[in-house]
Amino acid sequence: MLPARTLVGTLFLVAAVSSAAVPAATAEDECDLPEEMVREIRSYAPVADKIIRFVTEGKFKGRTWNKLAGFVDKFGSRIAGSQNLENAIDFMLNELRKEGLDNVHGEEVTIPHWVRGRESAKLLEPRMQTLPILGLGGSIATPKEGITAELLVVDSFDELHHHKEQAKGKIVVFNENYTTYGESVRYRDYAAVEAAKLGGVATLVRSVTGFSIASPHTGWQDYDTNVTQIPTASITIEDAQMLSRMFKRGEKLKVRLYMEAKTLPPAKSRNTVAEIKGKEKADEVVLVSGHLDSWDVGQGAMDDGGGAFVSWLSLAAIRKLDLRPRRTLRAVLWTAEEEGLVGAASYVEKHKSEEGKLNFVMESDEGTFTPQGLVFSGSKTAGCILKEVLKLTASINTTNFQLEKNVGSDITLWTSKGLPGASLMNANEKYFWFHHSAGDMMTVEEPRALDLCTALWAVSSYVVADLSFGIPRN
Amino acid sequence: MLPARTLVGTLFLVAAVSSAAVPAATAEDECDLPEEMVREIRSYAPVADKIIRFVTEGKFKGRTWNKLAGFVDKFGSRIAGSQNLENAIDFMLNELRKEGLDNVHGEEVTIPHWVRGRESAKLLEPRMQTLPILGLGGSIATPKEGITAELLVVDSFDELHHHKEQAKGKIVVFNENYTTYGESVRYRDYAAVEAAKLGGVATLVRSVTGFSIASPHTGWQDYDTNVTQIPTASITIEDAQMLSRMFKRGEKLKVRLYMEAKTLPPAKSRNTVAEIKGKEKADEVVLVSGHLDSWDVGQGAMDDGGGAFVSWLSLAAIRKLDLRPRRTLRAVLWTAEEEGLVGAASYVEKHKSEEGKLNFVMESDEGTFTPQGLVFSGSKTAGCILKEVLKLTASINTTNFQLEKNVGSDITLWTSKGLPGASLMNANEKYFWFHHSAGDMMTVEEPRALDLCTALWAVSSYVVADLSFGIPRN
Structure with a gap:
């Protein structure tokens, strides 16, 4: 499930x-x-x-x-x-x-x-680091050369909309807090749609789990037929938090995302x-x-x-x-x-x-x-x-x-x-x-x-x- | 540490x-x-x-x-x-x-x-599956074409010695039980030496941890100057247990191990x-x-x-x-x-x-x-x-x-x-x-x-x- x-x-x-x-049992029980x-x-x-x-x-x-x-x-x-x-x-x-x-x-x-195909994400700036990812189900591929773009890191859809003028051309990273699966899964599900509406070129979504040992978690996600489809993948809690910390310090972050995902x-x-x-x-x-x-x-x-x-x-x-x-x-x-x-x-x-x-x-x-x-x-x-x-x-x-x-x-x-x-x-x-x-x-x-x-x-x-x-x- | x-x-x-x-405190305390x-x-x-x-x-x-x-x-x-x-x-x-x-x-x-370099392990028989690995510190590389060999899966050094005639030419997998770090770490440390003494060509050692989410754990390991050095890497608890189950069912297991590790x-x-x-x-x-x-x-x-x-x-x-x-x-x-x-x-x-x-x-x-x-x-x-x-x-x-x-x-x-x-x-x-x-x-x-x-x-x-x-x- x-x-x-x-x-x-x-x-x-x-x-x-x-x-x-x-x-506990009550009278009506x-x-x-x-x-x-x-x-x-x-x-x-x-x-x-x-x-x-x-x-x-x-x-x-x-x-x-x-x-x-x-x-x-x-x-x-x-x-x-x-x-x-x-x-x-x-x-x-x-x-x-x-x-x-x-x-x-x-x-x-x-x-x-x-089908997933090969996929990878690499932090290029401010330093090199491989980010383990799992493309989300239904995602499209990146172009063959991948997508290299600056990051906009947000903690919620609200925060995304507060910074909507910054989303264009960016890979949008969602570092949503985990409350319950039922509540937090909407980030996995709608990240790509919400980011694409504002001109985002891809999304990286914090995995929907309360605990991680550097483990990305996949799952289905939904495109909206009226919104441009953009590639979307999950990243680990650890990396989402790290990118968020770096972003909040004012650092310029750049990632190269590569995905071969396709729907047959x-x-x-x-x-x-x-x-x-x-x-x-x-x-x-x-x-x-x-x-x-x-x-x-x-x-x-x-x-x-x-x-x-x-x-x-x-x-x-x-x-x-x-x-x-x-x-x-x-x-x-x-x-x-x-x-x-x-x-x-x-x-x-x-x-x-x-x-x-x-x-x-x-x-x-x-x-x-x-x-x-x-x-x-x-x-x-x-x-x-x-x-x-x-x-x-x-x-x-x-x-x-x-x-x-x-x-x-x-x-x-x-x-x-x-x-x-x-x-x-x-x-x-x-x-x-x-x-x-x-x-x-x-x-x-x-x-x-x-x-x-x-x-x-x-x-x-x-x-x-x-x-x-x-x-x-x- | x-x-x-x-x-x-x-x-x-x-x-x-x-x-x-x-x-609790005793008199001598x-x-x-x-x-x-x-x-x-x-x-x-x-x-x-x-x-x-x-x-x-x-x-x-x-x-x-x-x-x-x-x-x-x-x-x-x-x-x-x-x-x-x-x-x-x-x-x-x-x-x-x-x-x-x-x-x-x-x-x-x-x-x-x-330095680690690139590394990978793939189960080839009885079916294809990528096995996440982390080469162990100090390990040598495999040849450029990797090492493709049958597996011998054991739960302990004792079991290895009970089956010592089977080790030659094999990749030896250690699926040791985790008790404490201090006790179980000897498998990470000495797996390559013990397997090489019996003609093993590489070792894959279950990561030394009591809990895992498909996470391999590296660490230093020691070669013996009198024993042939063979490549050695850690695998996840999950994969070690899976390989052990398959082996105990009598299945023939084959892995291709590739490691570029080297000591500069x-x-x-x-x-x-x-x-x-x-x-x-x-x-x-x-x-x-x-x-x-x-x-x-x-x-x-x-x-x-x-x-x-x-x-x-x-x-x-x-x-x-x-x-x-x-x-x-x-x-x-x-x-x-x-x-x-x-x-x-x-x-x-x-x-x-x-x-x-x-x-x-x-x-x-x-x-x-x-x-x-x-x-x-x-x-x-x-x-x-x-x-x-x-x-x-x-x-x-x-x-x-x-x-x-x-x-x-x-x-x-x-x-x-x-x-x-x-x-x-x-x-x-x-x-x-x-x-x-x-x-x-x-x-x-x-x-x-x-x-x-x-x-x-x-x-x-x-x-x-x-x-x-x-x-x-x-």
């Missing part, structure tokens, strides 16, 4: 990333579900315990980490349009079939195809689908999901290998335990999330007629660190049902529940329309330290945390899919 | 890095200083408070950070042999004179001159010296120090810009307050610490005849984060005096005292011979996250912490230099 322009749920993001602090409903949910305690034991202590123990490590080591990064991604999808389709899942197939999607014709990719067919209401669906594509740096182990693997391995665990819920349990591994929920948007469009049968949607795309519970979006009654379901996971401490207007990244396409959904709440305080950087490697993931995530995911999706009653909508 | 081969004080290092946990001695030390309370207020709240507030930022932004990294380092020394000599300090001068030293003829550099001449016992010296050279990545703000600046700014603060102690207070900004305490060794050698007059030596080279007190080496009585001196800094919470056999990096050349000395104890739990990496930038340093370091440094050095009695030796 996630492209800035889809940040319908900015508030959610703020909350999710500081999800350790769960608000109190649930008043019919007693028989509560009794039915509680009757799942034995099967929930069985799933949890199997995944965290039984034969499934360590399997999520092992499978994920094998996958990300085999394919590396998987950016939309790359052969890596398509090979990874082929591999996954085969894996899902080997797990004995039902209706395993790919669903074709046309996706953007942006749209490519073909696939959402990857697997199911456990429901035994009674097979046309009703509970959907679990994560995205298989990643940025083109690191291994995409965290964003979103972990989320995708927790999702399909939940189905694999349920299948291994010979459980089959009333409704169909469907895992969808989205493609081209990073370019703007492209796979999910195509899926939503193609499956519009079945939307009435979509009972509950789940997504894990904010890390698979130690799980804590669910972030939920939907009606009060639906929330109360989910809270009760979460109690079944008390033995692994994942009963936290947080209500938000919107949840997730890909699934916001549904939850923003009122469909009930949930995303994984986890101890993801360091998520943005690695996010969209070369540090998104398997080292970030931990076997026990992944087992717990899979267990929580499997229990909650299975129980919701098997209840005699559906999750009510708004 | 610090080259591995000078790790006389390994235990100290372990302690310093976890210095937050200060051992108890001090029994003569009452008049205690009374005399306590009489410095007004002057100590004056220094502390001046540095942390008065005109000096923020000055250490500002001066350090200006310096590291102006010169960037300052590796031994570079023009940057000599320019930085010229600048410092001028600064120290402008501060009105006494006897400002450089003392010439012949130093090693190693020895160069001339200088230790930078400034003083406040003592008003009564000018031949007796209390010495504060840090090193001006750095690695050739990042800005050397933490290692050891902070330590060097805390040291000279302590003298500057004392001068600004018109204080002049009985003994001479001397700041020495070492050169070529990173290549093996080369500047300090030269200084010790040239000043041997004055060693009897060296009353107390201090060094800051393990970070200038929030200060906590002093790590001390010397006799029990000397320690008791220092503990009493530290009480004068109670208002800034820097009264912690820790006894070690040896302290510091450069000053171990004295403390290992029994001279009393101290190094700065500070909240440096993250020190090795940035150490010898591109992340050693000004972003690591914090104005308030630096003020507190300078205040502690100034009070303790001034009081020790002014006491009517000298610090007793072992």
Whole structure:
């Protein structure tokens, strides 16, 4: 996760990333579900315990980490349009079939195809220093000889507009403060547009993270069709602060930026689908999901290998335990999330007629660190049902529940329309330290945390899919 | 800090890095200083408070950070042999004179001159992936066409010797676990020698740090004159773990390593010296120090810009307050610490005849984060005096005292011979996250912490230099 322009749920993001602090219950949080409903949910305690034991202590123990490590080591990064991604999808389709899942197939999607190419930035004045950069997704290239220009360094869009007469012909550097991802990401997203409006020739944007070890962080950015496109790249926190200090001392700064980035014709990719067919209401669906594509740096182990693997391995665990819920349990591994929920948007469009049968949607795309519970979006009654379901996971401490207007990244396409959904709440305080950087490697993931995530995911999706009653909508 | 081969004080290092946990006082820690001695030390309370207020709240507030930022932004990294380092020394000599300090001068030293040149590593099999590297100090180059070879990946020297028949012709990758710097750094230091003994053609060593965001960490390494020299570089934790996982799965791994590194003829550099001449016992010296050279990545703000600046700014603060102690207070900004305490060794050698007059030596080279007190080496009585001196800094919470056999990096050349000395104890739990990496930038340093370091440094050095009695030796 996630492209800035889809940040319908900015508030959610703020909350999710500081999800350790769960608000205390208030009167209006109190649930008043019919007693028989509560009794039915509680009757799942034995099967929930069985799933949890199997995944965290039984034969499934360590399997999520092992499978994920094998996958990300085999394919590396998987950016939309790359052969890596398509090979990874082929591999996954085969894996899902080997797990004995039902209706395993790919669903074709046309996706953007942006490629980075070589890129570099060098401070030329007042002294020479290489600046590590990552071009931002969708950026155009510089001319072949690069762009050599003076810098205008600003701390905010406001400051840019205060100095708008200075922007012309300059490379504009944004040294925005990091508050939350949801708030600060607008600099990555709109830097090029805002600078170009004032005649800026390129932008260098401080990476959107609260902590760095000289690590640039990429991500999608948006041009405006009415504004000249200029090359745009991320720089490290350290360099942004250094350039800002130098600029404020009145020094003349000059940089040579070189980028080969280009957008190729749209490519073909696939959402990857697997199911456990429901035994009674097979046309009703509970959907679990994560995205298989990643940025083109690191291994995409965290964003979103972990989320995708927790999702399909939940189905694999349920299948291994010979459980089959009333409704169909469907895992969808989205493609081209990073370019703007492209796979999910195509899926939503193609499956519009079945939307009435979509009972509950789940997504894990904010890390698979130690799980804590669910972030939920939907009606009060639906929330109360989910809270009760979460109690079944008390033995692994994942009963936290947080209500938000919107949840997730890909699934916001549904939850923003009122469909009930949930995303994984986890101890993801360091998520943005690695996010969209070369540090998104398997080292970030931990076997026990992944087992717990899979267990929580499997229990909650299975129980919701098997209840005699559906999750009510708004 | 610090080259591995000078790790006389390994235990100290372990302690310093976890210095937050200060051992509780035991009976043998108890001090029994003569009452008049205690009374005399306590009489410095007004002057100590004056220094502390001046540095942390008065005109000096923020000055250490500002001066350090200006310096590291102006010169960037300052590796031994570079023009940057000599320019930085010229600048410092001028600064120290402008501060009105006494006897400002450089003392010439012949130093090693190693240059990195271009370098790269690429995984070729089973798939293509660029591996970020930093060649290790002193390494030789690869041939012009690079070295393309299969990998042998081991977790330890023991494991290497268990598989010694497999090393021939291989690039040996060390994926050692990180315990402490003092313990794990032997892999950086001796990897090339151990691998070459078994016919290895190059080594890639996991960076010596407990945490990484895809950051390689350089550092000096030692060849053995009796063993073939082979190129050696650091890789990231993430890549070392990935290669290890792949190797353990039985995959054939192949890497192309390219390094232009070379050792040029020895160069001339200088230790930078400034003083406040003592008003009564000018031949007796209390010495504060840090090193001006750095690695050739990042800005050397933490290692050891902070330590060097805390040291000279302590003298500057004392001068600004018109204080002049009985003994001479001397700041020495070492050169070529990173290549093996080369500047300090030269200084010790040239000043041997004055060693009897060296009353107390201090060094800051393990970070200038929030200060906590002093790590001390010397006799029990000397320690008791220092503990009493530290009480004068109670208002800034820097009264912690820790006894070690040896302290510091450069000053171990004295403390290992029994001279009393101290190094700065500070909240440096993250020190090795940035150490010898591109992340050693000004972003690591914090104005308030630096003020507190300078205040502690100034009070303790001034009081020790002014006491009517000298610090007793072992």
